[in-house]
Amino acid sequence: MESHQNHIIKIGVVGLGYWGPNLLRNFSQLEGCEVAYGCDIKKDVFRKLAVQYPSTKFTVSYEDILQDDTVQAVAIATPLSTHYELAKTALERGKHVLLEKPMASSVVQCQELIDLAESKGLILMIDHTFVYTGAVKKIKELMQELGDIYYFDSERINFGLIQHDASVLWDLAAHDFSILRFLFGDVRPKAVFAQGTRHLSSHGEEMAHVTLEMESGIVAHVHASWLSPLKIRKILIGGSRKMILYDDLEPSEKVKVYDKGISLNLQNITPFNPLYRVGDIVIPKLDTTEALSVETQHFIDCIRSGAEPQTPGREGLEVVRMLEACDQSMKEGKKVLLSS
Ligand SMILES: NC(=O)c1ccc[n+]([C@@H]2O[C@H](COP(=O)([O-])OP(=O)(O)OC[C@H]3O[C@@H](n4cnc5c(N)ncnc54)[C@H](O)[C@@H]3O)[C@@H](O)[C@H]2O)c1
Numbered sequence: 001m002e003s004h005q006n007h008i009i010k011i012g013v014v015g016l017g018y019w020g021p022n023l024l025r026n027f028s029q030l031e032g033c034e035v036a037y038g039c040d041i042k043k044d045v046f047r048k049l050a051v052q053y054p055s056t057k058f059t060v061s062y063e064d065i066l067q068d069d070t071v072q073a074v075a076i077a078t079p080l081s082t083h084y085e086l087a088k089t090a091l092e093r094g095k096h097v098l099l100e101k102p103m104a105s106s107v108v109q110c111q112e113l114i115d116l117a118e119s120k121g122l123i124l125m126i127d128h129t130f131v132y133t134g135a136v137k138k139i140k141e142l143m144q145e146l147g148d149i150y151y152f153d154s155e156r157i158n159f160g161l162i163q164h165d166a167s168v169l170w171d172l173a174a175h176d177f178s179i180l181r182f183l184f185g186d187v188r189p190k191a192v193f194a195q196g197t198r199h200l201s202s203h204g205e206e207m208a209h210v211t212l213e214m215e216s217g218i219v220a221h222v223h224a225s226w227l228s229p230l231k232i233r234k235i236l237i238g239g240s241r242k243m244i245l246y247d248d249l250e251p252s253e254k255v256k257v258y259d260k261g262i263s264l265n266l267q268n269i270t271p272f273n274p275l276y277r278v279g280d281i282v283i284p285k286l287d288t289t290e291a292l293s294v295e296t297q298h299f300i301d302c303i304r305s306g307a308e309p310q311t312p313g314r315e316g317l318e319v320v321r322m323l324e325a326c327d328q329s330m331k332e333g334k335k336v337l338l339s340s
Pocket of ligand 1 (some may be wrong): 014015016017018019020039040041042045062077078079080082086100101102127128129171
């Protein structure tokens, strides 16, 4: 008899705009997984997909997925304002959930979803995609080599795509916050200060600068914008021994490690003579497996084993906590302290 471990896991992918088709493609390629449904409230978005994936049923009705007892899980890639309701209904109906970032619109909503998943014994995983990339995993490995960390500086700017229900921070900085948490461990920033501006719409900032003070004294800085003529995706991490440049737009040499450092002899400041050490630049080999392929497999593995995902609801909540603190800081025009 076939063991439970080998049963095909049937899944529904909800929201088939820009990101959803990537989830659909990756789940479809996994062994032991079948995308039984694709769902979007707009019929025209799945016309082409229906030809590409003939064995998947496409529907405008979420209920079709929920009422099908053979479907064990849903992956939700709809706009932020719908995440909470769609995830809550799925969990209530006994489905495991892979939910897009940012997890929900408030910490309260995130906590509710976590509690619900826990009480039902279901997997709730958040799509913090960058955590599953070869580049970010390599940087994590290299962090030890950097010495004392001085800073984390991220530039995540481009022209559009303006979201109707999320500010640029909730859309773009959510990535940096998840990367930051992955690299620096499960630590909450001590304080957050954010400044943002709304030039085009009244419901969300299109550009913002955030400063996060970490417990360890590191200052992290994130610049996110939809109003830049250029697309830039660069993170610099500086340490006392080495520094890293992560340029996500580089096709293959995404990570560069600079063997650079500065020493000061404070005993002898006249003449002031800092020592600048300039060594090699190393370009490490990266695992180039598509992050979503790793991630969709991980989700299926967690459903089978019951193990906690690497990016569980708790991680989604912490990112949303940082985003909420940014909003509060922008509203009040001052630094917001976060309790640990
Ligand atoms: N992880 C990543 O790197 C990444 C990248 C892009 C987007 N995202 C996230 O994915 C989500 C979707 O973003 P997008 O850029 O694909 O948006 P999008 O607007 O292109 O697509 C969203 C789709 O959801 C559909 N939809 C809306 N409400 C629905 C409902 N109740 N039921 C079914 N379908 C519904 C819309 O018709 C639309 O086709 C967002 O949360 C975004 O933050 C994540």
